[in-house]
Amino acid sequence: MPDDRSVHIRVKGLTMAYGDYVVMRDLDFGIRRGDIFFIMGGSGCGKSTLLRHLIGLNEPASGEVWYEDVNFTTASDEEREPIRRRFGILFQSGALWSSMTLAENVGLPLEQFTPLAPAEIGEAATLKLALVGLRGFEDYFPSEISGGMQKRAGLARAMALDPEVLFFDEPSAGLDPVSSLLLDELILSLRDSLGATVVIVSHELPSILSIADDCVFLDTDVRTMSARGNPRELLANPPNESVHRFLTRGRSDREGGASS
Amino acid sequence: MNVNQQIEAFIIMVVPPMDFFVLPRMPALCLMMPLLCIYADLIGILGGATIAVGMLAQSPTQYWVETQHAIGFTSIGLGIGKSVVFGVLIALAGCLRGMRCGRDAAAVGQAATSAVVLAIIATDGVFAVIYNVLGI
Numbered sequence: 365m366p367d368d369r370s371v372h373i374r375v376k377g378l379t380m381a382y383g384d385y386v387v388m389r390d391l392d393f394g395i396r397r398g399d400i401f402f403i404m405g406g407s408g409c410g411k412s413t414l415l416r417h418l419i420g421l422n423e424p425a426s427g428e429v430w431y432e433d434v435n436f437t438t439a440s441d442e443e444r445e446p447i448r449r450r451f452g453i454l455f456q457s458g459a460l461w462s463s464m465t466l467a468e469n470v471g472l473p474l475e476q477f478t479p480l481a482p483a484e485i486g487e488a489a490t491l492k493l494a495l496v497g498l499r500g501f502e503d504y505f506p507s508e509i510s511g512g513m514q515k516r517a518g519l520a521r522a523m524a525l526d527p528e529v530l531f532f533d534e535p536s537a538g539l540d541p542v543s544s545l546l547l548d549e550l551i552l553s554l555r556d557s558l559g560a561t562v563v564i565v566s567h568e569l570p571s572i573l574s575i576a577d578d579c580v581f582l583d584t585d586v587r588t589m590s591a592r593g594n595p596r597e598l599l600a601n602p603p604n605e606s607v608h609r610f611l612t613r614g615r616s617d618r619e620g621g622a623s624s
Numbered sequence: 625m626n627v628n629q630q631i632e633a634f635i636i637m638v639v640p641p642m643d644f645f646v647l648p649r650m651p652a653l654c655l656m657m658p659l660l661c662i663y664a665d666l667i668g669i670l671g672g673a674t675i676a677v678g679m680l681a682q683s684p685t686q687y688w689v690e691t692q693h694a695i696g697f698t699s700i701g702l703g704i705g706k707s708v709v710f711g712v713l714i715a716l717a718g719c720l721r722g723m724r725c726g727r728d729a730a731a732v733g734q735a736a737t738s739a740v741v742l743a744i745i746a747t748d749g750v751f752a753v754i755y756n757v758l759g760i
Contacts, residue, residue: 459629
C-alpha cells in the first residue's frame with residue numbers, strides 16, 4: 365500500500381456496539397490526508413455508525429479514533445472543539461435548519477467563527493451556494509426546494525468554513541444518476557481546490573469506482589472490515605468473495621454458476 | 625427523521641444548540657402567552673355576553689356591570705401572571721422533550737404528547753395547589 369502522504373485520521377482497534385449488540389469489531393485503518401476515502405458495505409452493516417464514531421456523535425465500545433496526533437476518543441469537549449471546527453459534514457438528509465433560509469444556513473457557521481461583517485457573510489454564502497449551482501436560491505427555505513437541492517445546499521454549508529475534512533453520509537442517495545455524477549465531480553473538484561480529506565459513506569458502485577482513492581469494506585458476515593485499498597484494485601484482485609460480490613453487484617455468483 | 629440531524633448538525637459545527645433552539649423560544653413564548661391569555665379572557669367575556677343576552681334575557685348593560693363586579697383585577701392579573709410563567713415552562717418542556725426526540729415520525733408525536741403533559745398538566749396542577757394554599 366503506498367503511504368506517501370501523512371495519515372490524517374487513524375482508527376485503532378475500534379469496536380462499535382449498540383448496548384450488547386456488536387455492529388463491527390476490530391476496525392483498524394488510516395485515512396491519508398487529501399484522499400477520497402470510501403466506507404462501503406451492504407445496507408445496515410454499520411457504515412453510517414462508523415461515520416458517527418469518526419465525528420464523535422457515538423462513542424466507541426472499545427478502540428480509539430485519532431486525528432493526527434490527537435486522540436479524539438479520550439479528548440474532552442474543549443479539546444474536540446478545534447478539531448470539529450475543521451469538519452464539514454453533509455448528513456444523509458441534508459439536515460438543513462428548517463427555520464432558516466439557505467443563505468442563513470450557510471452563513472451561520474461563518475457568523476459564529478469568522479470576524480466577517482454581515483454583508484460579507486451574505487456574499488460568502490451566495491458564493492458557496494453558487495459553487496453548488498444554487499445561485500438565486502439564497503432566500504428559499506429548505507422545505508421549498510427539492511431533495512437534490514437540499515443536499516447541494518447541505519454541501520454548501522458543509523464547506524462554508526473551508527474544512528480540512530469533509531464527511532458525506534450517502535451523498536447520492538435519492539439522486540438520479542446524472543445528478544449523482546455531477547455531485548461526484550463536485551466532490552473531486554472540492555478535494556482538489558480545498559486539499560481536504562474526504563470521507564464518504566456509500567454503496568453507490570459508480571461513485572466508488574470512479575472517484576475513490578482508498579476504501580474500507582465492512583463485511584456483515586464476519587462483523588469486521590474484510591478489505592482495504594483502492595476499490596479498482598480490489599475489483600481487479602478481490603481479496604475475498606463478499607468484496608467481489610459487492611463490487612460486481614453479485615455477478616460473481618452467476619459466473620460461478622455458469623462455469624460449473 | 626430530519627429533526628434529530630438538525631440538532632446534530634449544530635453539535636458538530638460547535639454552535640451551541642441552546643442558543644438557536646431554546647433561547648429564541650423563551651422570550652417569544654413569554655411575550656405571546658400573556659397576549660393569548662388576554663385574547664382568551666376577552667373571548668370568554670364576549671361568549672358570556674352572547675349567552676346572557678341571547679338566551680338568558682339580560683340586557684348588555686346589566687351583563688357589563690355584573691361582569692365588572694364579578695371579575696376583579698386580581699383574577700385577570702393572576703391569569704396573566706400565570707401565563708408568563710407558563711410561557712417559560714412550555715418553552716422548557718417543549719425544548720426538553722424536543723431535544724430528546726427519537727428519529728422517526730412516531731417519536732415526534734410521543735415527544736409532543738409528553739411535552740404537553742409535562743407543561744400543562746403537571747405545572748397547572750402545581751399552580752392550582754399554590755393558589756389554593758394562598759387562598760386566592
